[in-house]
Amino acid sequence: MTLTIDVQNLTKTYRVHQKKEGLKAALIGLGKRTYHEVPAVQGIDLQVHQGEFVAFLGPNGAGKTTTLKLLSGVINPTAGHATVLGHIPWKRENAYRRRFALVMGQKNQLWWDLPAQESFRLHQKIYRIETEQFDRSLNELIDVLDVSKLLKQPVRELSLGERMKMELIAALLHSPDILFLDEPTIGLDVVAQHNIQQFLRHYQQTRKITVLLTSHYMKDITALCKRVVIIAKGRIHYDGSLKGITDQFGGYKILTVQFADDIESPPDLSKYGTVQSIQPPQVTIQVPRAEVASVLSHVLNQHDIADVSVEDPPLENMIAEVFSLAAEEENAS
Amino acid sequence: MRTSSHPPYLDVLLTFARNNLVREMTFRMNFIAHGVAVTFWMGLQLFFYNLIYQHRDEIGPGSGWTRERYFVFLATVMMVNSLMQTFFVPNMKLFSELIRKGNLDFALLKPIDTQFLITFARMDWSALGNFFFGIGVLIYALIKMDYVPSVLQCVLYAIYILLGVAIFYSVVLAMATSSIWMGRNQSLDQFWFYITTFARYPLEIYTGSLGTPIRYVFTFIIPVLVVVNVPARIMAMGLREDHWPLACYTVCISLISLFLSRKLFNFALRQYRSASS
Structure with missing residues (x-):
């Protein structure tokens, strides 16, 4: 496959005028301005075929x-290289x-x-x-x-x-x-x-x-x-x-259990994982991926179950997790 | 498939001309109203100078600017202004606006010279009426003077009008380009009006302690004084030897202006930061 886009260490920093609140600050801003650098892109590497x-x-x-x-x-x-289609x-x-x-x-x-x-x-x-x-x-x-x-x-x-x-x-x-x-x-x-x-x-x-x-x-x-x-x-x-x-990021699965009896208060499942919702007769819990099999067999053994489903968490949630991880990393560094 | 790598400038120009005409025709009333307003303004100017010449035979003693000759001058103002208002001023306003809103992006993507694109994208055809109005005034003045210009005079007159337009264009391009640093340039219109105001009068009035500095500034630094004066002199006073130095200077300075404004434009484009989407 031909390499179409080749990006190395691409960086773009914007210099932005810091505006402060209020008229007085705006008047001062007419004379002396404070700028700060906003790193929009920080050393990206990317190859696309x-x-x-x-x-x-x-x-x-x-x-x-x-x-x-x-x-x-x-x-x-501001820095870095990129070629696209050789240009x-x-x-x-x-x-x-x-x-x-x-x-x-x-x-x-x-x-x-x-x-x-x-x-x-x-x-x-x-x-x-x-x-x-x-x-x-x-x-x-x-x-x-x-x-x-x-x-x-x-x-x-x-x-x-x-x-x-x-x-x-x-x-x-x-x-x-x-x-x-x-x-x-x-x-x-x-x-x-x-x-x-x-x-x-x-x-x-x-x-x-x-x-x-x-x-x-x-x-x-x-x-x-x-x-x-x-x-x-x-x-x-x-x-x-x-x-x-x-x-990589979906470290857990979503387990939805529907109990057989039409009960008002379903049994407590919080020992297996984080309970996400209780809508009798249905309970949804978040279970670490490695424990899914054992949790499932426990639940099936000990309760009268009408239906069960195991799903990956919604992509949105995982992406949001990646975003917040990235923000944390950024704050830490 | 692609026959040539050279962008077809004339084709694009004609398409711009056509699209703008179609666009203005869709707003028929606006088209007519604008044409009328612009012509009315010029008519008012004529009236005003007529009024002045009821008190004076000549502006500036010994300058030679009698009523009829001054009408030649005024006709030249009309033609130059009309060309500017039809072709360049609307484009420069748009350019300034494109920078502010970050819509210059699309112009930068096109496989064609960016300056060409932003210079000719808009044409305000309703402002062209004044050009013909100017020709009318010119003919009227020449008849009144009982003067028939030579072919050479007419050719030089046309050339110097174009050179004058080139100078004006360079100035307004430089002003619009500054929007890249200023973020926006709302004063473009006003500045344009102030600067061109100086160009609307014969050089001869800029004498004495007030006039002389102005004459130097607007001849050598922002060379707008030669824009109308040089062609108007050619048409109204004939080819006089003592007018040649300024005429030669005009050729040079118009080319220099075009060159420098293009340099500035290209430099500015590298600083363009594109507003966020």
């Missing part, structure tokens, strides 16, 4: 977007800029007052796409995303979901080899989210392009990515498969 679909996970302000902006050459790094992104060479696209759920690049079609035409000119190829790509994208009726409507009259579809079309017209997606489903309803996910999966699988995605929606990530990179406080805390998170 062609055709990978990688998710960036992290709390707000973790450095996900900054990383995408560095890789797309929008901002310059240094922040040199902003046209040869590189022709080969990737960035889609941001929070920003739009289409002309607000014009039908999306006009923005597409402009992209055709800027990227110098042959008319034949342009028509083919556009028709295909319109078809898959089902937006043929919306092409002639001014963008400002489209719904958020429809607009995001148009943004995706604009980004994909020049058939990029790499796609950076920064929270592409933010603010969308469940159906629209699902549509975008389906489209992205289909597109990535047929074209074998490389995709880097940031999102706060676990559904996006489970639906799309095999590889997950967890970033917190500008550092990478996990880089591996989605399942690996469960193995």
Whole structure:
């Protein structure tokens, strides 16, 4: 597999003006300013191969977007190296800029007052796409995303979901080899989210392009990515498969027991693990992974059980755990 | 598939022109109202100077700026301003805004010169009416003077208008670029108005203890005084030998301005930090 993205020790520090509260402080701030350094990305190493679909996970302000902006050459790094498709992104060479696209759920690049079609035409000119190829790509994208009726409507009259579809079309017209997606489903309803996910999966699988995605929606990530990179406080805390998170951080399982009798107060199970909820006749406890088998046999032996289930904890919980671990590490150092 | 690595600037420019026209047409009333307002403002100026020339035969004794000649000057102001308001001022306002909101990101991603992109993305066609209004005033003044300019005069006049626009553009680009450090530049409009105010009058009025410093500052440091004066002199007073030094200087300073403002622009882009999403 070809190495598409190679990042070494990438660092970005912002210098931020410290604003203090109140008018008096603001007046002083006019003259003398205090700055402090905000490390947005702190020495990231990352290798991505062609055709990978990688998710960036992290709390707000973790450095996900900054990383995408560095890789797309929008901002310059403070230190470190990166090559994408053999180019240094922040040199902003046209040869590189022709080969990737960035889609941001929070920003739009289409002309607000014009039908999306006009923005597409402009992209055709800027990227110098042959008319034949342009028509083919556009028709295909319109078809898959089902937006043929919306092409002639001014963008400002489209719904958020429809607009995001148009943004995706604009980004994909020049058939990029790499796609950076920064929270592409933010603010969308469940159906629209699902549509975008389906489209992205289909597109990535047929074209074998490389995709880097940031999102706060676990559904996006489970639906799309095999590889997950967890970033917190500008550092990478996990880089591996989605399942690996469960193995590494999911130290327990969720055991749900349903008692046979329709009893008001089910027996106390707290000796086996942390009780999470009691909803008679059902009790849910959190059991260390290594003890699941023994706990299960104990419970089954000693009580009259109608149903039982053992599950991994929700991914969200584990990720939240990784985040808080990362925050603790950061505070300790 | 991709025929050339060279971005098709003319194609993009024409698409910008077309898209902007379509956009303005969707807001028909705004288009008309804006055109009327701009023309009205210029008409008011004409009226105002007419008023002054009812009291004076010439502005600045011996300067040669009689009423008709001054109308040539005013026509030049109109044309230069109209070109600026149609093409560059709206773009620079937008540029400043893009920086503040972090939307410059998309411009930086495109495989085309970023300065070109942010310079021509918007065109305010309704402001172009004044250009033709200016031509009208010019023709009127020339008829009144009973003066027929030579072909060379006309060609030089057009060239110097373009050079003047280049200087204005460089100044406004530099001002807008400063938004990268200032975070925002709300005073762009006001600054633009103040600076161009100086350019709206003949050089000859900037004499004496008040005028001379202003003349030097706005000729050599922020060279906006040559923008209108040089072409207006060519058209109104013919090709006079004593006007040549300033004319030569204008060619040099316009090229230097373009060069320096581009340098500043490229330097600023490296400092761009992109607002958070």
